[in-house]
Amino acid sequence: MARVVIFGSLRAFTNGEGEMEIDAQTTRELLRKLATLHPALAETIEAGVSLAIDGEVFKEAWFTPISAESEVVVMPLMVGG
Amino acid sequence: MKQDFKILGTRPIRPDGLDKVTGKAMFGSDKSVTGMLHARILRSPHAHAEIVSIDTSKAEALAGVKAVITGDDFADVENRWARYTMQNCMAQGRALYDGHAVAAVAAISKTVAAEALKLIEVEYKILPHVTDVDEAMAPGAPVLHEGVKARKLGDDVSGNTVGYYSFGHGDIEAGFANAELVIDRTFKTAAVHQGYIEPHGCLADLGGDGRGELWCSTQGHYMVREVCSEILGIDSSQLRVTASEIGGGFGGKTTVFIEPVALKLSQKAGKPVKLVMSREEVFRASGPTMSASMDIKIGMTKAGKITGAHAKLRYQGGAFPYQMVMMGAMSAFAAYDLEHVQAEGWDVMTNRPKMISYRAPGAPMAVYAVESVMDELCQKLELDPIDTRLMNAAREGTKSSYGPTFKAIGLVEALEAAKAHPHYSAPLAPNTGRGVSCGFWFNFGGQVSVSMAINADGTVNLIEGNPDIGGSRASISMMAAEALGIEYDRIRTIVGDTASVGFSDVTDGSRVTFAVGIATINAANAAIKEMCKRAAKIWEIDAEAVEWVDGAAQPSGHNAGNFPPMSLAEIAATSGKTGGPIAGHHEGAPDKAGVSFGVHMVDVEVDPETGFTSIKRYTAFQDVGKAIHPAYVEGQIQGGAVQGIGWALNEEYIYGEDGLLQNPGFLDYRIPVASDLPMIDAVIIEVPNPGHPYGVRGCGETAIVPPLAAVSNGVAQAIGVRMFELPMSPPKILKAL
Amino acid sequence: MRYVVAKDSREAVALLNTGENARLLAGGTDVLVQMKLGNKAPSLLVDIKAIIGFSDISAENGGFRIGAAVSGAEMGEHAGLKAMWPGVVEAVELIGSTQVQGRATMVGNLCNGSPAADAVPAMLAAGAVARIEGPSGTRDMQVADLLEGPGKTKLGKAELISSVYLPARPERSGDAYLRFIPRTEMDIAVASAGVNLVLDENGCVLEATVALGAVAPTAVMVPNAGAALVGSPLEEQALEACAAACEAACNPIDDKRGTVEFRTKIAGVMATRAAKIAYTRAGGQL
Amino acid sequence: MSKIHITTQVNGDAVEFLCEPDETLLDVLRDRLNLTGAKEGCGTGDCGACSVTLNGRLVASCLVLGAEVAGSEIETVEGVGTADALHPVQQHLLDHAALQCGICTPGIIVAAKALLLQNPNPSEEEVRYWLAGNLCRCTGYDKIIRAVLSAAAEMRGENA
Structure with a gap:
């Protein structure tokens, strides 16, 4: 089970829950399960999010493998200049 | 990871160099084709107005005019972000800022096009406007767009508040309770423009068969293709976009401003259309980055350990919804290993041109505020600014303030290099101060x-x-x-x-x-x-x-x-x-770009009689992972530093009570000139990025993040008074003295 | 728009007198900018650069006459002029970039009527005299008497300035011009001062003229500031009195380039600093 | 509006063109003579990207009318050097990586060449003030100044 961390303001859509465990092999599976678990988050996920998996930031990648020991931080989609 | 390089680390001449020193290189406005028309755009003279009617008949009747368009010529676009982009290129119903496009003309010459603009009659009904971030966020402010307020926000903020983000961990109140000194300050920074020397320019040819060719100056021609084909309702395969040489972008050319207009004019006229912005149009209707109002609170022990940190960032991003304050909230405390930290941010709309990225978008202002408070804490507690930053520095394994745990990073190495550099121990002349600041960018x-x-x-x-x-x-x-x-x-x-x-x-x-x-x-x-x-x-x-x-x-x-x-x-x-x-x-779609940290050090001299600040010495340290071509890496660091110096000292969007931009030109939008500066010593630090076969990290953006606070901290030492607002123009400094 | 090259000043005056919206073109560094920005749309541009004498710097009665089409760069390259009126030359050389210097003229700077024009306070301090050609002939007028208000001079209909005369000067004299700008180059003066001094054999100020720019609707002479310096070897007290007189003479506006408070304070600072330079140039020892 | 016929010399070649009375030299060079090396960054003389020399004098070509240049000698970046015979300023800008986007580069080259013709041994400060009207947003000027100083040294026969 990967440890999923929801960043501050997104917790408004998870009833204040900041951390949870989700069983997923890939980022896509994790995001699907997250959206099912917390339907209020679905809109944000649909609009695009970035994920930090064990410290590395992944932008819009569905099939990045996630291990049971992984820490996944869900963040808004990042942009640059 | 590969270590023994034959070519990496050398400094060969760039492949496009010869063309660029002989005048051959073709930029956005350098291409012409036979039979092309010249286009011009008519822009709103009001900060906020309903467009009651537009009469283009006289312009259309002028000899040599081949097409006139207004917002009515664009069909609705389903995707709301593409719709905002389209409406930023050409107003529909309402002009939302001074300079907002309301009509465009294509004619046989620039002279005829300019003449035709004068013949377009627009009836405006002036609406209340707001250009300041705190005023725009307050309940009761004129709201730019209804129904886009960020979810879950209360009545204490206006409908202009389109984004709310919060990052952090721990319990900040507990953190502040452990502090021996807590400093809580409010900062303001002005909106600044990317200031690329090449105005936006393009040559569009969209035929009746739906096939198009577009030549333009852009940071991403695929982005241009996707956005334009969506706005014009054509297949992206049918629109071939060629990126010209680009005369600077710094984030400002990551969207479109004129390309859909040129394509639409070309489609209507059945001829190629060249459209080039004037410098005034660049300032009024492209860029800039956000202005900011920020509260920073940091608690520290007498020994220099940060016990708690809290940032509240309010960013002003212009006339359409946007999402950028989150990058500021994520960057604010990224340099530090903190147990109790929270960074919050609000994105706010105003009657100003829609913001677009500017080099490390959102980070420089937030880091300026944080690093200013860090400096004041060090000053009050009589601590060495570099030692204190080293004591709190993020390193491999640090759980960052924005969530992820850092892999190998080079902040400690950059701070140590700064401390050991002769600049740090050089004596200071009278009226001179030395400022230091950290900076950070994610890289993608x-x-x-x-x-x-x-x-x-x-x-x-x-x-x-x-x-x-x-x-x-x-x-x-x-x-x-x-x-x-x-x-x-x-x-x-x-x-x-x-x-x-x-x-x-x-x-x-x-x-x-x-x-x-x-x-x-x-x-x-x-x-x-x-x-x-x-x-x-x-x-x-x-x-x-x-x-x-x-x-x-x-x-x-x-x-x-x-x-x-x-x-x-x-x-x-x-x-x-x-x-x-x-x-x-x-x-x-590679990830693992590897974050980059920098440390800048500057000596500034302030003339006590005039408030004029001059940069006497500047040294920038940055972890770039691996410098492929060190000369261009140095150039990125030097250029970023100087843009930051401009932001700190003189650059600003100045609005009057009427909501009109007062300085849309290089005369009064004051970017640094050659005589304003000393040499900029760029020190490359190489802590390889494990996510790249050669260890590369991005290097272009980090360099604009530290200079704002470095200069401000230097000024604070030089004059004995701390400034809380950028730019620190001479009238402001003299007033503070 | 028509473009006409005038052969002589009589033709130029006649063209100005046609009733068209005519503008003169010498260096063009202001009129072409105004046209580009849409602030001015003349129907006739009269180029005066080909008129004989208009591009000359000539010695006259111990002083120098500078033609209306002489560029800043040409003034800066004229050793005799620079030696005699260094303050005026440096004021002209501060207008714009090197590129602008290649074209911009001192007379054009005067005719624009800008309160912030760099050349004007230096010309006022120098006692410069403008030669005016018009429908009723030629006349001379003190530059100080020409100034009217922002964008305005007292030139009559169809009149033009053909040259400016900088008079001969006595021994032990020196002038200087300083301006404050937010950067080191490329800005319009926020406040400026031209100072012209004549010293006696003991190094005391015998005559002093102080003029300020960008702090009133026109550049202004400040007789009290000059008087404060007379009789002094430029000691601190005299300089403070000079600065105070300058501040008292200020009537600036608040705008994007500076506040009333700032311009007022800086005017005094610029005047005292310029006075010190002028004093040294006149042979005084500070 | 009737056009004006002008005969002049650009980069050593005799040229003639028709222009509108209000057309700038920059527009003429770019639109009528297809010499797009000079760039329009501002159109108001504030950025220096359009620098050319007119009868040997450095000017902003956006502040000169096409109609004014009859019988003149104009040099643009296209006339400064050729691929196999670059001017030292061009070569040193390349060697020092003193350009990033390259839009200001033509103006810098024309301006720096004009400086070195009249002052073969400029100080760093003199180079900085001479080039103050040539805005560069990419480089922070450091490498440009170094390149001009080392081109000057080479032209004086030093460090060749």
Whole structure:
């Protein structure tokens, strides 16, 4: 089970829950399960999010493998200049 | 990770250099075709007004006018972000800021087009406007767009508040309770423009058959294609976009301002249309970045340990919804290893041009505020600013304030280099102060495509899809040469148009050398694999028994066979007989871009009688992972530092009570000139990024983050008074004295 | 719009007198900018650069006459002029970039009527005299008497300035011009001062003229500031009195380039600093 | 509006063109003579990207009318050097990596060449003030100043 961390303001859509465990092999599976678990988050996920998996930031990648020991931080989609 | 490089770290001449020093290079406004028309845009003279009616009949009747368009010529777009982009290019119903486009003309000459603009009659009904972030966020402010307020926000903020973000961990109140000194300050920074010297320019040709050609100055021609085809309702395959040479972008060319207008005019007139912004239009209707109002509270022990940190960032981003304050909230405390931290941010709309990214968008202002408070804490507690930052510095394993746990990073190395540098111990003259600041940027990977062809004469053509904004064709050629094991000048790298190579994201996030580099290395490896196969065929041995060493195929060991190495040129020469052309390509979306930290140090002198600040000495330290072409890496660091100096001292969007921009030109929008500056000493630190085969991190953006606070901290020491507002223009400093 | 090259000043005056919206073109560094920005749309541009004498710097009665089409760069390259009126030359050389210097003229700077024009306070301090050609002939007028208000001079209908005369000067004299700008170059003066001094044999100020720019509707002479310096070897007290007189003479506006408070304070600072330079140039020892 | 016929010399070649009375030299060079090396960054003389020399004098071509240049000698970046015979300023800008986007480069080259003709041994400060009207947003000027100083040294026969 990967440890999923929801960043501050997104917790408004998870009833204040900041951390949870989700069983997923890939980022896509994790995001699907997250959206099912917390339907209020679905809109944000649909609009695009970035994920930090064990410290590395992944932008819009569905099939990045996630291990049971992984820490996944869900963040808004990042942009640059 | 590869360590022994032959080409990386050298300083060859860039492939496009000759064209750029002889005037041959073609930029956005340099292309012309026979029969083309010239276009001009009519812009709102009001900060906020309902467009009651537009009468274009007199303009259309003028001899030489071939097409006139208004917002009515654009059909609705389903995707709301594309719709905002379209409405920013051409107002529909309401003009939302001074300079907002309301109509456009294509005519046989620039003179006729300018004449036609004067004949367009627009009836405006002036509406209340707001340009200040705190006023726009307050309940009761004129609201730019209804129904876009960020979810879950209460009535204490207005409908202009389109985003709310919060990052952090721990319990900040507990953190502050443990502090021996808590400082809580409010800061303001002005909106600043990217200030590229090349105004936006394009040449559009959209035929009646729905096929189009577009030449334009952009940071991403695939982005232009996607956005324009969506706005114009055509298939993206039918619109071929070619990126011209780009005369600076810094984030400001990661969207479109004029391209849909030129395409629509071309479609209506049935002729190619050239559209180039004037400098005044660039200032009034492109860019800028956000202005900010920020509260920063940091608690510290007497020994210098940060016990708690809290940031509240309110960013003003202009006339349409946007999402950028989160980058500020994520960056604010990224340099520190904190147990109790929270950074919150609000995105706010106003009657100003819609913001677009500017180099490390959102980070410089937040870090300015945080690093100012850090400096004040050090000053009050009589602590060394570098030692204190070292004590709190983020390092490998630190759980960052924005969530992820850092891998290998180079902040400690940069701080140690700064501390050991002779600049830090040099004596200071009277009226002079020395400021230090950290800075940070994430860096991105993103989508990328590279196609490489091995020619029969042993040379290599490489096509990539990212506009070369500051020498990337050189660094990409170098990585290709390194990977293939051949000389740099045997490779020609070009930026392909949207029909010649696969999709690539915009040139942003300091991603090009990183992402295109990975794709280039992978493309080279694919070509190498094929070349090994050809050698194996020629030698009649197993392909697995061939390896690639120093630019040549060779048997992997004595058992594999006894053949002399066969060079790339030799394999290429016979490729027609061994199975046809040899190529390699790679398409992907690499991540693991590797964050980058920098530390800047500046000596400033303030004239106590005039408040004039001059930069006397500047040294910038930055972890870049691996510098492919060190001269261009230094150039990125130097350029970023100077943009930050401009932000700190003189650059600002000045609005009057009437909501009109007062300084839309380089005369009164004051970017630094050569005589304002000393040499900028760039010190490259190399802590390899584990996410790249050569250790590369992006380097372009971090450099603009530290200078704001470094300069401000220097001024604080020079005059004994701390400034809480940027720019620190002479009238403000003199008033504070 | 028509473009006409005038052969002589009589033709130029006649063209100005046609009733068209005519503007003169010498260096063009202001009128072409105004046209580009849409602030001015003349129907006739009269180029005066080909008129004989208009491009000359000539010695006259111990002073120098500077033609209306002489560029800043040409003034800066004229050793005799620079030696005699260094303050005026440096004021002209501060207008714009090197590129602008190649074209911009001192007379054009005067005719624009900008309160912030760099050349004007230096010309006022120098006692410069403008030669005016018009429908009723030629006349001379003190530059100080020409100033009217922002964008305005007292030139009559169809009149033009053909040259400016900088008079001969006595021994032990020196002038200087300083301006404050937010950067080191490329800005419009926020406040400026021209100072012209004549010293006696003991190094005391015999005559002093102080003029300020960008702090009133026109550049202004400040007789009290000059008087404060007379009789002094430029000691601190005299300089403070000079600065105070300058501040008292200020009537600036608040705008994007500076506040009333800032411009007022800086005017005094610029005047005292310029006075010190002028004093040294006149042979005084600070 | 009737056009004006002008005969003049650009980069050593005799040229003639027709222009509108209000057309700038920059527009003429770019639109009528297809010399797009000079760039329009501002159109108001503030950025220096359009620098050319007019009878040997450095000017902003956006602040000169096409109609004014009859019988003149104009030099643009296209006339400064050729691919096989670059001017030292061009070569040193390349060697020092003193350009990033390259839009200001033509103006810098024309301006720096003009400086070195009249002052073969400028100080760093003199180079900085001479080039103050040539805005560069990419480089922070450091490498440009170094390149001009080392081009000057080479032209004086030092460090050749």
